[in-house]
Amino acid sequence: MMLFKELVLASHNAGKLKELQAMLGDAVRVRSIGEFSDIEPEETGLSFVENAILKARNAARISGLPALADDSGLAVDHLGGAPGIYSARYAGGQGDAANNAKLLDALKDVPDAERGAQFVCALALLRHADDPLPILCEGLWQGRILHSAQGEHGFGYDPLFWVPERDCSSAELAPKDKNQLSHRARAMALLKQRLGIA
Numbered sequence: 796m797m798l799f800k801e802l803v804l805a806s807h808n809a810g811k812l813k814e815l816q817a818m819l820g821d822a823v824r825v826r827s828i829g830e831f832s833d834i835e836p837e838e839t840g841l842s843f844v845e846n847a848i849l850k851a852r853n854a855a856r857i858s859g860l861p862a863l864a865d866d867s868g869l870a871v872d873h874l875g876g877a878p879g880i881y882s883a884r885y886a887g888g889q890g891d892a893a894n895n896a897k898l899l900d901a902l903k904d905v906p907d908a909e910r911g912a913q914f915v916c917a918l919a920l921l922r923h924a925d926d927p928l929p930i931l932c933e934g935l936w937q938g939r940i941l942h943s944a945q946g947e948h949g950f951g952y953d954p955l956f957w958v959p960e961r962d963c964s965s966a967e968l969a970p971k972d973k974n975q976l977s978h979r980a981r982a983m984a985l986l987k988q989r990l991g992i993a
């Protein structure tokens with residue numbers, strides 16, 4: 796059952812915000828944390844779930860609203876699951892292009908069969924800043940890392956992520972298709988079930 800009509804999305808990533816807003820639809824009025832603060836909390840957790848809770852708690856405290864956070868990243872088999880929770884900071888916080896260049900370099904000469912990877916998304920919803928029982932939902936998306944960037948849609952590692960079920964990169968998918976297939980889409984589908992807005 797839906798407990799509120801308005802929530803704040805605890806993300807400063809424009810690509811994520813767009814996707815989460817599209818997935819939530821009209822069921823709930825969505826505010827962005829950028830309306831309240833430009834300061835990003837330090838992501839000190841050792842798991843996606845811990846970081847999602849930390850970001851949602853911070854946003855709920857700042858806004859006084861229920862808060863939804865997304866902590867996500869790319870886990871590459873050949874790299875033992877890296878960059879994982881450090882995906883945004885993989886190349887030292889220099890942004891998507893630097894992260895992608897570093898990833899291609901790390902996988903140089905690695906054959907396709909060993910380029911498996913998964914996108915991971917953890918969503919945390921806190922009804923208020925001191926909520927002792929956050930709602931947690933996760934989603935995974937299996938694919939593999941390309942040898943060069945392909946496609947213009949999406950954000951982050953999308954141009955390097957090959958989607959086997961569609962035979963294209965995740966940046967070549969139309970946004971509405973990515974929003975049905977992705978790690979974020981899967982986590983959000985579970986969250987909507989939990990909230991009774993599926």
Ligand SMILES: O=P(O)(O)OP(=O)(O)OP(=O)(O)OC[C@H]1O[C@@H](n2cnc3c(O)ncnc32)[C@H](O)[C@@H]1O
Pocket residue numbers: 805806807808811835838850865866867868869882883884891894914949950951952953977979
């Ligand atoms: O923490 P917030 O403010 O939400 O924004 P962020 O960009 O820092 O987000 P994360 O800490 O969760 O880091 C996620 C990293 O994983 C990447 N990522 C997550 N989902 C992705 C997707 O759907 N497509 C491409 N890259 C994605 C993204 O580009 C970041 O480098």
Ligand SMILES: [Mg+2]
Pocket residue numbers: 838883
């Ligand atoms: Mg972040």
